[in-house]
């Protein structure tokens with residue numbers, strides 16, 4: 001049974017334009033994906049594709065002007081705001097993309113200890129600090145006294161110290177040196193191997209492939225494919241969606257060919273398949289119909305031509 005199940009999630013923002021006309025900006029559409037215990041699911045996709053918003057929707061921290069539909073289930077039951085209040089931080093933890101998420105009035109050590117349910121919070125905090133090469137003096141520092149790299153390591157420490165069941169890591173490693181990146185990825189792997197589910201949000205499909213079990217590919221606010229990592233090899237013959245294949249071929253170790261065109265703007269989305277304007281295999285049907293999610297060879301894909 002999936003530990004976290006997202007079904008048909010849509011998110012839009014109410015915006016007010018000139019003349020007080022209300023306008024709904026749809027940023028996530030009918031997004032479906034799930035995470036099993038023991039799994040790392042990497043969420044990849046270009047900037048603005050909705051990755052962080054998905055994380056924020058799961059944690060119930062979207063801004064007030066957000067409208068949400070669809071369901072998010074945790075351990076079989078719907079994740080309501082009330083349940084989240086109990087689960088957040090201990091069972092469900094976020095490594096935020098922005099370092100501004102740290103409480104500015106809480107010292108780094110305290111921040112990390114607040115996520116520990118066990119008796120020896122100080123011991124747990126010191127163990128995790130050591131793992132991330134954070135000196136003991138960092139415990140007593142306030143967020144404004146920390147460098148960017150140290151802040152990131154404190155954020156990762158906060159998320160992993162409580163041994164949460166679900167960890168949403170939103171670009172957890174930019175700017176960190178490769179040894180720390182390796183350490184962070186191996187902590188996530190260890191948590192997953194002990195039964196947690198980790199969502200690893202990243203631009204970097206290359207490093208995602210080294211630790212993840214499944215890759216969820218986002219495009220313009222929806223998942224176009226969810227595939228096992230094993231399918232990313234050769235020329236991408238096993239991949240199901242033309243966008244995933246193009247992403248795979250664009251990697252430096254492959255053909256290094258960029259994909260012409262750009263992701264559509266949320267204000268001006270195509271009527272049918274969102275990828276149709278850039279797709280080499282598009283046909284007339286692709287311009288008029290929104291492709292439904294279907295299962296192909298054990299993976300999920302939204303493309304009417306996928307076989």
Ligand SMILES: Nc1ncnc2c1ncn2[C@@H]1O[C@H](COP(=O)(O)OP(=O)(O)OP(=O)(O)O)[C@@H](O)[C@H]1O
Pocket residue numbers: 013025027045046047048049050051052053054063097203266
């Ligand atoms: N509060 C908001 N009001 C209106 N639009 C928003 C709001 N927050 C985010 N968006 C828009 O929603 C879209 C998805 O944003 P999101 O932050 O999830 O992207 P992302 O995939 O995480 O990108 P990145 O890789 O750059 O972090 C973007 O087009 C963004 O401009």
Ligand code: NI
Pocket residue numbers: 051052053097170
């Ligand atoms: Ni983001």
